[in-house]
Amino acid sequence: MVTLADLQVTTLGQPTIPSPLAEYVGGRATNEYYVGEDDRVLFDDTISLVKARGLPLDELPTFEAGGARDRIYFDPATTRAGIVTCGGLCPGLNDVIRAIVFELYEHYGVTDVLGFRNGYAGLVPECGLEPMVLTPESVANIHERGGTVLGSSRGAQEVDVVVDELEARGVNLFFVIGGDGSMRGAHKIAQECLRRGNDIAVVGVPKTIDNDIPHIGQSFGFQTAFSRAAESIKAAKVEAEAALGGVGIVKVMGRHAGFIACYSAIAGHDADFVLIPEVPFDLDGEHGLLAHLHRRVAERGHAVIVVAEGAGQQHCETSGATDPSGNAVLGDIGILLRERIRADFSGRGEPVNVRYFDPGYLIRSVPADPVDSVYCARLAQIAVHAAMSGRTDMVVGRRRHRFVNVPIAYVTHRPHSVSPDGDLWLSVLESTSQPHAMRA
Template sequence: MDTTIKSLGPCEIISPLHHVGGGVEVNFRKDNERVLFSHTLDRDSEPHADASQFSFEASGPREHIFFNPAKTTAAIVTCGGLCPGLNDIIRGIVTQLHYRYAVTKVFGFRYGYEGLIPRYGHTPMLLKPESVSQIHNFGGTILGSSRGPQKIGEMVDLLEEMNIDLFFVVGGDGTLRGAVEISNECERRGLKKAVIGIPKTIDNDIMYLDKSFGFETAFAVAVQTVKCAYVEATGAVNGIGLIKLMGRDSGFISCYAALAGGNVDFVLIPEVPFQLEGERGLLEALRYKLAKKKNAVIVVAEGAGQDLIPSAGNTDASGNQKYGDIGLFLKDKIGAFFKERRTECNLKYFDPSYIIRSVPANAQDNVYCSQLAQHAVHAAMAGKTSMLVGRWHGAFVHLPIALATQGRRKVDPSSELWHSVLESTGQSARLSDG
């Protein structure tokens, strides 16, 4: 596991943070300060004498920086689906650059990577502290977003033409892999440009991070839907509330929404397969639950049960496989199951996905986004590149983008989180006859 962070060269400029602390000493960090990968030890293991191979570089301001603030130009791009906190990230980067480093030329590329391709006609926005001062109160992103790859060479052409020194890329794993290619192309051309990623995924599935921004807001809003589904379920004979939440490959939102909302009887996530039919399948378990308590609430992640649905066989603009709609699939199967048995069933279906992802960030995410933005700026000014900022075991760290995007973080079926869900819902650990 290579955790080495690329650098554009030696840092020989004294940081302006020496002079803007207002008499408060700045906690400068050194590159040899590390955050351990594992904060626990197995009972039979011994501490490693050299933890450098099992640790991440600590984030934070450096005493000497690579870029001269007076001659530095920065740019920001937001890509992929919307997520709470995008405007907070933009605001945090702009204000940190302006007030702490006196970098006053900051551009925002419109509509994702399309904004770096001149033929699309998206004129870059000049971002000032005054123009971003209130954007954190609104959902979405003032820069707009888009999906799909663009030609790396053309994007680097524009970065070179505009003399962009710091390039902040906010997006998911596909976007971040694009950022690595941009960084590699800059290196191939001999261009000294810092490419810094800020991972965006509402599913909380970036590896080696405690959490991604927007996640807490997402499941907090999802909880309200869970409560509404419970009210609907208890208000009818054999009432069923069925909620589909986001989570293509990871069921974190479903798990946390169920735990926080309470009154959930079944949680279905991509990491734990289940069957519909059979004595121990979901439908029989649901029938037993209705017979026992006259209502039930089901939370299902969008990527759950895909083996039960005929494959669409195509991909979206980002190259992700298109998944079948598990929510509508379950709605039809549950209705048919009870109709065949001549049992009354009143099912209410909820799909709040677009509501969840478009709301403004809550207070906790406001703080987290601000901190991510600040650490991203510190890293960029120090000449680090092809990396992202995140939080690991409560400390902010630098991670190589290639390392963080080599897989997806998922719910471990043997973890405390999933066992907490099972204890909260009372559902069987295995909804199958196998």
């Protein structure tokens, strides 16, 4: 069970420098603008959970509120910042880069910002990737395009080498934009910096298109991703409706968590079946997927299946190989479904026309939509506030409409996934009218 100690953010020392933001807001050093050091956000969200702990108020598990402080740790005139983007692409990466640069330059007066290229590889001298100098002018319009102007890569690098490079480059603030694997790397980097006593603040902006990092609310880019996926589902339905025995299959991202599949299906109410990694299903048998699909097509003339890439792996042949991030290479559940559905209908002597959509790279490479763009900007601003005040080994997130600072170790100790007994999955079942369980 989580405790208050689990949620304590590490600081490099006592902030003593008056914040430049006082001048920016007209000298109003008021509690309305600054976040107090005793401002905490409750971990539990119901009275019953709070009561069940039986703890005094000041011992309840709480998150540190994110935001600007009236005192900062780093002197802007002598501070250099570094930014890196790691892992797969996600809508909003450029928005975060842009917002960090503008917040540092325009509001804190930090005018020395480096962008390390191609993920953590950009901090390994042998790779020969010179960092980019980032200025408000150079990043002014990058949010209008997808991807990341810094480039990215998967896989870890030697922590000692990375920290050596940060020291050699004179970096004081290091912003890591990446998923759970990247955050584990950031944690190791922060711990090594603390061990060396070199005063480098390491702050993460967690990025995962699958929305599978816990305790941060919703990850940036997720809304854009499921919105685009919903468009593919609509197209699949149009195709299926126009064909004799039409079946549309849409495979979306989600190695271990089915959030994109769930949200995109609910968004348009066009899916008949949603398959996610968290809910096992059988293909054969009276209560398996194929039998239910056959009945649905017989009733309506068509059907649409939305499947997360990590669903149904027990039915796929896998090589046992891993990718550079250490993730198991998945079997292609989308192709398997297409072939099994064709064979099943053919074996029944019934017509079927399967339309297969795999929009994964189209989804993750697009620019962020306006709502995600706002979220990216605010996360970036909160990250800069945290770093300038001397916070380290932490990520920024949002809990119940409040931005919070969370220790990296706490967001990487377990994955975030769809609960088969939760209200989101119930909403999917209500939207699709699919059976609660498809097991033979």
